[in-house]
Amino acid sequence: MSGNWSILRLSTQAPPTTTEATPPPNTSQLPPLTDWEVPTFTRAAQFRVGATFILFLFAACSNLALLVSVWCGRGRRLASHLRPLMLSLASADLMMTFLVMPLDAVWNVTVQWYGGDALCKVLCFLKVFAMHAATFILVVISLDRQHAILHPLDALSAHRRNRRMLLLAWSLSLLLASPQLFIFRAVQVEGANFTQCATHGSFSRRWQETVFNMFNFTTLYILPLLVMSCCYSRILLHIHLQHLRNKAGESYLRRSGTDIIPKARMKTLKMTVVIVLSFVVCWTPYYLLGIWYWFHPDMLRVTPEYVHHALFVFGNLNTCCDPVIYGFYTPSFRADLAACCRHTRTDTSTRSPERLSARPHSEGSDPNTNQQPAVD
Template sequence: MMMMMMMSGNSSNASQLAWTPPSFTPAAQARVAATMILFVFAALSNLALFISVCRGRRLASHLRPLVLSLAAADLLMTFVVMPLDVVWNVTVQWLAGDGVCKIMCFLKLFAMQTSAFVLVVISVDRHQAILRPLDSLNAHRRNRRMLVTAWSLSALIASPQLFIFRTVRAESEDFTQCVTHGSFQERWQETAYNMFHFVTLYVIPLLVMSCCYTCILIEINRQLHKSQAGETLRRSGTDMIPKARMKTLKMTVIIVVSFVVCWTPYYLLGIWYWFQPEMLTVTPEAIHHLLFVFGNLNTCCDPVIYGLYTPSFRADLARCCRTHTHTHSPRSLDHRLSARHETAPHKPT
């Protein structure tokens, strides 16, 4: 989280505030334009996903809260992280006051943390579904507890943002920034804080998800060998594992892979900065902006992946598009006007 503040031109270094305030460079302008495009797509697609899952009946009851939480986390990223990033890059400095500085920095980290933890919950659910299929009756209660824990833990981890961020005014220029300057006595303390969030945002979720899917692959391989040796009966005519469960497994694997692919480059760049701040003079500014936009792309990937594996979601979108087209088509308008004219009372002559 702190990495994003510093590497997006919002440095917490006092000397940078005093001598080299950031500006709205062409690279930052491109970042804003790209983020606005992603915002529109992510907002529409995740809202459509959220509504479709709420109204749909084809999704298993224990899976519906997971997909709803994933969509909610992506919407939180969309409506908090993206607009904040756009406005902050345009204004360059912080203009909203100290209270909003603290709240927005908390919400930004909270949104990112929930997005990662919900993926962990989904991975654990798939692990239990494949390795312990007989526990499916308790899946709804288990998932609900895990989701409550994920959202609560995200809020707890993000809460220090309310205390360490503040508005700081530069001494030599009329420039105010929302930073952590003065919250840490030594640089290593700030580095340790950044590394803690890197571990909770990326390392721990990646390890848990990798462990879950590795165990799943081992179990599938074991069942495959047993099936080939004729030691076990298949669950349905030709499948060791029900097709619906395998389809959901493939979908969640791709969702996790998209999270790793989109955010790994930016987190690695952040680690480089924390231990070698001079890297800012080595790497082009455009690289920093590009990798952050690429990370935000993950918010757009989840509804697309879900749509590829869920015919009901695609049907809902198609139905919505047909309704919208029919409502706004000239022929439909003429038909409504004609019907209204036919049903209207005639005046006596």
């Protein structure tokens, strides 16, 4: 999701202009409009807020569980080069969860912008930074999986290589999000008592804005998709060739190897296919709608409002899919979830007043002092 793809939403709220106005340093003053109506919190926007709230709860719980599992749970047993990838993935998805989703929900409720110019710039910057980071971490994981399958004997340098790639991913995210600090500003409609956080006045020509939007679209969707598709295609090709060699008797593996390698390859195959499909399925419709708008702004009058909102919510579903795809393919994460559920049920039952009062004295309580044993 591009940072300036927010303009699609802003365009439905900030009115179009027929004359160019020179913006002052902090606030752009738009000329008065006679046929413009102040936007309202519509039924479609209410659906968007409700759906975003549900996704927020699920994404927050699942990504926090994944982060805790990898940081201090059984996930610590993962290979040293995999732990930073999982931690970065969970951190990037949590940034998406706690920055993008609440900002979008509150913004839809208030309709206009009440945060001032500085907060407009900072929040738009953080929003695009989180989206770039979440996408680039997927690319780093794809590159790591490709190297692990194609060069299994080079595992000793994987930790150092992944740390460098992660540093590059976070640095590029900061760099590519920095233009939002300069192009977004608080735009006030003169005579209408309406303020919006938009990019009006930052581009002197329409084509300049389109080029910038396409650049963000390329860095956030096209290039990551190409890199991930290339990595996973090479993985599948390698697995296929290995399968043909083994079938033809060109290589002989130990019996233990024949029991483990096919299962590991099948798990990698399933996971990589789901990774690519989830990214493509969740974000492609929203990006296609954005491209349509950038080249034909009148599409806002053609497509129903609920379509824009539904596609944005569907795109955010990718943040919820990541911990499911990566976490539930990791046995340690499933074990941590099962242990947490058992601990919760046990803790609830032992703290129940009925069970405490019905517990016999022989279980450890002192009949003279009526003190119960400590509950873990």
